[in-house]
Amino acid sequence: MREQLDSLGLCFNWDREVTTCLPDYYRWTQYLFIKLFEAGLAYQKEAVVNWDPVDQTVLADEQVDENGCSWRSGALVEQKLLTQWFIKTTNYGKPLLDALADLPEWYGVKAMQANWIGECTGCYFDFKLKVNGKETGETLSAYSSSPETVFGAAYLAILPSHRLLHGSSSVRSVLEKAFQPGRGEQNFTPTPTCVWAHNTHLPVIDEEDLSVAKALNLKWITVLKSHEDGTETLINSDEFSGLTREEAFHSITQKAREQKVGGHLTSSKLRDWLISRQRYWGTPIPVVHCGSCGPVAVPEEDLPVTLPKLPSLSGKGASPLESAYDWVNCKCPRVLWITGGTQEPFRKLLVQGLIKGQTFKLADSGQYLKKEEIDFTGNEPVALNGGRLEVTFEKMSKSKHNGLDPQEVVQQYGVDTVRLYILYAAPPEQDILWNVKTDALPGVLRWQSRLWQLVTKLRGARQLGDFPNPSLLKKKELTETKRIWQNKNYAIKEVTTHFTEDFLFNAAMSRLMGLTNTLSSATVRVVQHSLEFEEALAALIMMTAPMAPHLASELWAGLCQVKNPVSPLLRGGDVLQQPWPTVDPEYLEAPDFVELSVLINNKACGTVTVSVQESKELDLVQKLVLESPLGQKLLRERSIKRAILSPRTALINFLVDE
Template sequence: MLRGARRRFPALPSLYRRKSCAVSETPHYNPSDVEGRWAGKWAWSQPRGPKSYILSMFPYPSGRLHMGHVRVYTISDTLARYRRLLGEEVLHPMGWDAFGLPAENAAIDHGIDPSSWTVQNIGVMRGQLDRMGCHFDWEREVTTCSPDYYRWTQWLFLQLYNRGLAYKKKAVVNWDPVDGTVLANEQVDSHGRSWRSGAIVEQKLLDQWFFKITHYADALLEGLQDLDWPDAVKNTQAQWIGRSQGAYFDFHLTGMSERLRVFTTSQHTLYGVTFLAISPHHPLVKTLSASTQAAVNGWRSDDSAVSNGVYTGLTAVHPLTHTPLPVWVADYVLTDYGTGAVMCVPAHDDRDFLFATHHSLPVLPVVEDGVLIHSQQCNGLSIQQGANAILEQAVTMGTGGTMTTYKLRDWLISRQRYWGAPIPILYCDKCGIVPVSEDKLPVLLPTNVQFTGRGPSPLATNTEWGRGCCGKPHCRARKETDTMDTFVDSSWYFLRFTSRHSNQPFTSQEADSWMPVDTYVGGIEHAHLHLLYARFITHVLHDIGFLATKEPFQKLIAQGMVQGLTYREEVSGRYLRPGEDIKGRGISVSWEKMSKSKYNGVDPEVIVQRYGADAVRLFMLFKAPPELSIQWEDGAIQGVSRWLSRLWRMVHTHIGAVRGGVASDDQHRDKIVSATHKTIKQVTGAMEGRYTLNTALPELMILSNVLRDHTSSCHTLPYHEALSTLVLLLSPMAPHVSAELWEGLSIARTAYTQAPTIKGGVFEQSWPEWRKELLDLSTSRAIVLQVNGRKRCVVEVSVGVAEDHHQLKAILLSHALEKGLITSHDNIVIASNGLLVNIVSSS
């Protein structure tokens, strides 16, 4: 029997008026109605607590959100809402990485202005983000193709130029013949193809603009130590920077004054060198015969690297033995690593061995069983001893020394396209290269240009736009027609968010108050591109004196992909469309990143219409830890949707019950209070540290099960507070339904005269705190007993028994025998996991 005085329930809005508390008469949960009511209507308290900068990587405005977008923005929005509930002042902005080839290609394909296409897409995607319940600070919105943004991107270029960190030089570059533009090394895949068009990349010698990121190689490498980033990302950055400690050796060219310097980390193999190889773009190639140069230039970039080699006709002298060695041109030698020349030891290097075998060059082993052989006075030494001795000989003879090299190359930022920030440089017929003065920024893109997709970019052919003035009399100048790599735009956008409406790129005061970004959320595919460039620019701005911080992102969540099932013909490799007949075919089935070309994508709008945004958000958080990939399964999101419906019914059943009267306490109070505080502790832990967000929803489900098992207490204040706490804990993850349910619970709360008054919506509350002394108030434990994985009953045991695993198993085994759930002849295995025991039996 319920104890405590009854009190009539106050008048309710029509949504909550019901004649009885029967579950069947509770209002039906309709996600569309609930989310339509609350979308964009979030009421926030105005905390003045610690500042927290939560940022997700801003998207390219392609016009449609995909499931990867939904996942990243769900994670960041959940964390931002949680930090606000903690009383922190949160910055959670959004913008658009709006320059780039897709807009220009759309202009070519559809005859639409890139600006119009981009603005149209932004409108669509912004509406989709609102529909997902993402609460961004839209007053700080930035769009990188807007002149009031790329003005400051050009300003950034000038800061680097004025300090010698931006320069122009002739360089062999990666040329995409389809998109007609230069690509950075990072934009070419391991098969030599463009990251966007898929075309085989060609090599061209062009005048290009670079940022001197190599000047910061050591700082960028050392700065990784203090970042709270996944090890995989930090390792990727370290490998991309690629600092190698080794040695150089000088091989003098026979009959010439020049020497060929090589770098190696395998000094101990110097006596095993049988030939030298230089890259196809090594300066020495220009001195070779016309026929040799023609042979090199005739190599196709997709030919086998083993067969592409030509003898130069030159020999070089070994630095220690003075043996003459042939010099070859080989296309497996990289121009931009080390010195562009290598000493080839085919006995101990796979690539050298293949090349030597193909071209009938000698092979000389110099290491056997961990000691040096065929190495003159170094014979018998260990590898390390031999390396030290050989280097010492070379230093003494003046033909070698220690050397540090980096895989990292300077950042090539020139792009021969229209849709990008123009590089603010003039070429004067008298003054040479002249930077545009800051007060003349921005250098605006011309409008009403024609796109053909052939030949030079519209900037290079627009003579009227191309005219400039260097500021001095009687000078004629022309503008730089290259635009900047879009990674320049995204290398500083997080700073613009801090001072969005300033007539400066950002103010040091505002930037320093927010930076570094506390939590940055984005795909791991940006581990060695965007993240490295953003770190470089932040280091530069710190050194100039504009920023107090060196590193832009303190904590990183590199979320995994969203995958869908793919069906592929084993013979042809063709991906099959949904509904295609697969009978009689050899089909391989696998989980792969969602893609239109693989026919395994899921349209977020369709899923939101079917299940609601809150269910989609919960699925994204629940299915896997943020750093792992999600495998999309309709069954899993259906389970989440059903749980939301059960919670909805539970809350409205409680509201209906309270309408008939309330009770202050009952015999289930301790169980309910303990379960509530355990849930607060676990969900709070999921929102902190390594962000194990996937564990938060299961904890809420456990609490809802406890409340479901004690519906006889649904009139009591502990039950009400537990249900209210559940909704509050759910609110960062599923904001719409939480706001709706909180409103009903707030009205129901007024029936409890002894309950403290709570004002405002769910997002005007404070995050609940758990109390250690309330984590375990019960004197008994409810143990779920399963047999062969099937729930059979719940057994109440004392706390002492529950914590003594041997005693617990004995009691439950006896109980199972007594109830006839197993027999004494069965083979028994007992598995225990907390409050659940499974008996596996077989006759």
């Protein structure tokens, strides 16, 4: 991977490289896990996973094809209950949701996060399950959208697919028997509740829950009393009786949190984070499973817990760790310790999109084909063995045969072309559909050629005469140099913002292409005698350098060899060692109003004074011109087919019927 990154011309200080798969890094991952474990925020429970019966491993959802088969072995995937590690994210649902308001907007990610978390208007309560009054050791977390009415709970409802009905739970056999409910008891509600395999929730406060309780012949307690003014207070709720619903909501959830039996505000759809990874090369979880003590954290001084070295890995069958007897059968540490916390090292998050590759899938079977299995000679790709193809763009994956080796693309198009293509194809937060034949690549290639032509144009013009003399320029040519100066400063201002604030590198390239267009249209005398052209070209190359350093270095070397340079910028050295161009102070002191040139069918007809802000809005500029004396005189009775507002200078061109 380092070789590929170096081949792309990416400048990394490899002395500061952090390799997350090495023990000296993941010892801190394990340290953080232990802190969560000690705080009760990391725990184990049974969960349903995708199981490959051939490879005997767990699969992610994207590793299961449309037919329910494993992408690797082809076996029919099974749903299996396995003991998994979880992080208790539901304890922080409300704080996570509220904290989004303090963060900057991340290209729609905040809205996605808020939707993922959901409205945090309820909480979970942990109920200890008993059968016929005897402890079972099982705890069932039940969500309530009205936690203040928990003293009226008549039953706990679980889905038919719940782990208690399918896993190794001690109450499974009891729950499987028809009409033989278990009982749940909560620390601060003295009345037991029943557990039913159903798909509703607690407590009995609405018509739906009431009908279920009646159908099951369950008893319940009324806990709400309505008053004439429309308010409600609690009754039959121990110390909380007499409180309003709002007061009871806060008091009951607070007591649940104090007793560590739930009470953390969250949503009904947010789930705890499953973090287990069933792979040999995954970072080991630093917990020893002791037959006497239960799960025990590995002491900090014994971190990192590293994987054992195994003689061979077949990639098939059960976990290779089964053969590592000494590693699996270790001693119980029975050590506890307390250390300090850590601080978030990041200042800003840049959300990055995916580069998606083209996939070719048989419509009938859903099988993904390799490119060698497809005929590309016709207008549309077809499978060599027949069958209708579905062509889409998806996340690059070995199982979908749509990965891409950067080395091959670099060898074909050059490193800077690949860098510019990736930056220009889309903003960082959006996905890129990698298709170099029909996408942004031709435009990138043309722009590089035009940059080369600009340096050649300046060097050629300076060969035509004596030392450059701006005083020889006529009025029209001076207007042209002013426009170059304005566009240069505008480009510096915009590109600097894109590089340092919003990271819209594709927008930065578009602005540089706009400056390229301005310089390409410059007349020979302006190129020969103006300081503005020379400095604008220098700034253009310097701003291109971070994105295309190899091309910019060659362009800069050629620019510094120009005959009779006027600008002190062309003092030699490498382009990457030059200071970043800055906006001229005079540009920042520009007037609030500009003289907008008005053209009709490409012929200048006069000017209209508008504000700088107004000069950038086509509809507003068109309206102001039509309402002006000039517009009333020349355009009032003419049919306007189109109005074109120049993005580079204060000019509008009306195309009208003759």
